[in-house]
Amino acid sequence: MSGDRTSDAPEPFEPRGRFAAGLDRIDRLIRHLRHLIARYSPRPLRRAWMRVGYVINQSLPKGLLGRSLLIVVVPMLILLGVLTGVFMDRHWMLVTQRLSDAVAGSIVGLANISDAALPEDLRTDIVRSAGQAMGLTAEILPPSEVGRTRRLSGDIVHQMLASGIVKRTRMPFSIRDIDGGDRVEVRIVVHAGILRADFPRSLAYAANWHFFLVWMAATALFLVTVSLIFLRNQIKPIERLAAAAEAFGRGRPVEGFAPTGAREVRQAAHAFIGMRRRIERQIEQRTTMLAGVGHDLKTILTRFRLGLALLPESEETAALGADVAEMEAMLEAYVDFARGDADEAPQPLDVEAVLADCLRQAAGPAGRTAHFAFTGNSGVTLRPTAFRRLIANLVGNAVRYGRSAVWVTAERREGWLSVIVEDDGPGIPDDELEAVFRPFYRLDAARNQDVPGTGLGLAIARDVARSHGGDIALDPSPRGGLRATVRLPA
Numbered sequence: 001m002s003g004d005r006t007s008d009a010p011e012p013f014e015p016r017g018r019f020a021a022g023l024d025r026i027d028r029l030i031r032h033l034r035h036l037i038a039r040y041s042p043r044p045l046r047r048a049w050m051r052v053g054y055v056i057n058q059s060l061p062k063g064l065l066g067r068s069l070l071i072v073v074v075p076m077l078i079l080l081g082v083l084t085g086v087f088m089d090r091h092w093m094l095v096t097q098r099l100s101d102a103v104a105g106s107i108v109g110l111a112n113i114s115d116a117a118l119p120e121d122l123r124t125d126i127v128r129s130a131g132q133a134m135g136l137t138a139e140i141l142p143p144s145e146v147g148r149t150r151r152l153s154g155d156i157v158h159q160m161l162a163s164g165i166v167k168r169t170r171m172p173f174s175i176r177d178i179d180g181g182d183r184v185e186v187r188i189v190v191h192a193g194i195l196r197a198d199f200p201r202s203l204a205y206a207a208n209w210h211f212f213l214v215w216m217a218a219t220a221l222f223l224v225t226v227s228l229i230f231l232r233n234q235i236k237p238i239e240r241l242a243a244a245a246e247a248f249g250r251g252r253p254v255e256g257f258a259p260t261g262a263r264e265v266r267q268a269a270h271a272f273i274g275m276r277r278r279i280e281r282q283i284e285q286r287t288t289m290l291a292g293v294g295h296d297l298k299t300i301l302t303r304f305r306l307g308l309a310l311l312p313e314s315e316e317t318a319a320l321g322a323d324v325a326e327m328e329a330m331l332e333a334y335v336d337f338a339r340g341d342a343d344e345a346p347q348p349l350d351v352e353a354v355l356a357d358c359l360r361q362a363a364g365p366a367g368r369t370a371h372f373a374f375t376g377n378s379g380v381t382l383r384p385t386a387f388r389r390l391i392a393n394l395v396g397n398a399v400r401y402g403r404s405a406v407w408v409t410a411e412r413r414e415g416w417l418s419v420i421v422e423d424d425g426p427g428i429p430d431d432e433l434e435a436v437f438r439p440f441y442r443l444d445a446a447r448n449q450d451v452p453g454t455g456l457g458l459a460i461a462r463d464v465a466r467s468h469g470g471d472i473a474l475d476p477s478p479r480g481g482l483r484a485t486v487r488l489p490a
Contacts, residue, residue, distance in 0.1 A: 065235050072227045076220055087212055095206040097160050103204040104164025106134040107186050107197050111169065114140055114190040123192060135203055141187075141194040157184060157205050177201075237261030241269050248276055249469050252346055294331050301328055344383040351387075351410065351417060352378035358391045359408050362399045369405035376412030380490040382468060390464040391419065393457040394472075394484045398423035402481055417470075417490035423481035433474045437462050461486075 061067050110127055118126065124140055131138025158175050161184070165173055173188040178198060185198040237260045244257040254276065259269035304324050311317050352374040363370040398406045402423030409420045428436060435441055439459040461484075462472045470488035477483035 064238065065231060068231045068235070069224075069228060072231070073224055076223065080216055080220055083216065084213065092206050093156075096156060096204070099206065100157060100160035100204040101164040103136075103199060104161050105168065106131075106136060107188065107195075108165060108168040110134075110136070110138050110197060111171065111188045111190050111195050114192050114195050120192075127195070131197060136197045136199045138195065138197040140190070140192055141196050143193045157201060161186065161204060234262060234265075237265045237269070241265065241272060245272060246469065248272075249467075297331055298328070301331075344385055346381045346383050349380055349382045349384050349387065350378050351380050351382070351412070354384075354388055355391060355408055355410055355419065358388065358395050359406065362392065362395045363406050366399045368399050368402060371405060371407045373408075374410045378412070380412065380417055380488075382488070382490075383464075386464045386467070390461045390486065391421075393461045394419075394421040394486070397421075397457055398425075398482070398484075401425035405479075407479065412490055415489060417486075417488045419486040419488075421484045421486075422477040422479050424477075424479050425481040427476055427480070427482050428474065430476070436474070437472075 061070060110131055113127055113130060114123060116123065127138050127140055155177075161175055162173075165186070165188070169188070171189050173186060176185050177183070178185045182201055183198050184201050184204065185196065187197075188195045240257060240260070244254045247254050257269075257273075259266040259273070261269075301324055305321075308317050308321050308324065355374065356372055359370045359372055362368075395406065395408065398421050402425045405424060407420075407422040409422075411418050437458050439456055441459075458472075458474075465472045465486055465488060468488045470486065473485045473487075475483055475485070
């Protein structure tokens with residue numbers, strides 16, 4: 001027993017650190033703030049906040065993987081947006097401004113050289129040589145109209161060049177793009193004529209800014225991919241735990257399941273394994289005990305039958321024989337209820353054939369009119385004996401308490417099997433519809449008290465339905481009697 005108790009004990013949690021304690025404090029602070037907002041904020045503001053929260057909740061992913069990715073991706077997108085804004089506003093603008101300012105200073109310097117008292121040939125050579133040293137193509141043109149300055153509102157280079165030139169000189173100037181926008185031309189009026197200087201646009205413009213954005217986007221995509229892989233590996237143990245719990249709830253064998261994943265997931269998996277072992281052990285002990293009791297009582301009932309068989313036939317012996325038969329039937333019902341067919345393996349089953357057979361066996365000998373209809377694919381994986389007992393109990397009740405007919409309607413749709421059994425009998429009061437599922441509960445006021453029974457039929461039926469992952473509901477039938485609706489996952 002000690003070994004079993006040790007194997008069933010879940011894995012204990014590791015001691016919580018300061019980080020987890022800090023998260024708990026933050027969580028309590030958030031709950032406190034929400035309480036204050038809900039209590040002291042105006043009612044229209046609370047309604048608007050609740051409406052916004054509802055819309056956000058409906059638009060968020062429902063799965064754990066999607067929400068985890070959202071937790072990772074949204075902060076990363078915010079960080080990228082902030083970095084991009086800072087880069088564009090500070091780094092890129094600052095670099096472009098300094099480059100344009102340097103080019104403007106060079107152009108104004110060439111203009112000052114052009115106004116120096118130098119021979120004409122020497123001035124032209126000096127301006128050309130100095131321009132080449134500065135990366136500019138410069139020349140002095142004869143005096144003419146400089147033209148209007150074109151400061152395009154969307155061209156940052158023109159704006160910054162004009163600003164730099166205005167800060168250094170009051171001479172008229174013009175700026176325009178040439179060679180399809182690859183080069184920029186600046187003309188300034190000087191005493192010697194017109195100074196014309198053109199240069200590559202990249203000289204006054206941080207042209208490689210997009211590499212920064214490309215690197216950020218590529219890095220973000222790589223990090224999101226890595227996060228997706230890690231999150232998927234963390235969510236797989238949760239999915240396996242959910243599948244194992246669902247299989248166990250439907251009475252199917254849970255094979256190959258082992259605790260994996262994070263500490264909390266392993267803790268939940270160990271708790272599930274311990275719970276499954278305790279339930280299986282409890283069912284086994286209960287079944288073994290009742291099987292032993294049933295075997296002993298059957299031995300005594302067999303001696304009663306032998307004793308009655310040796311007595312001469314009379315009304316007394318016939319009554320005693322009927323009592324013995326009823327006791328045997330009750331004993332079989334008790335054992336069936338305790339066993340529940342939990343050890344039966346699920347198998348593919350033709351549900352339509354089983355329903356038709358149960359209805360024929362129950363309604364035919366009783367002289368009831370049977371109405372049967374089935375819709376959808378009839379191949380469902382169920383425990384055959386348990387499912388047949390479930391349907392037989394419901395159909396048997398409908399035949400036993402109905403007056404003239406029994407209706408069975410079944411449908412398989414959207415992963416569920418629905419079976420409806422109706423009769424035209426006295427029915428059950430609304431306040432007793434749930435109580436009749438209790439073991440040994442008999443509703444003699446609504447049903448015929450002369451009808452024998454143990455009060456376990458509906459209890460066994462619900463136990464079988466829930467062991468398959470479904471349930472049974474009772475409600476008044478439009479035909480005048482009772483309607484039993486069975487829903488099983490299929």
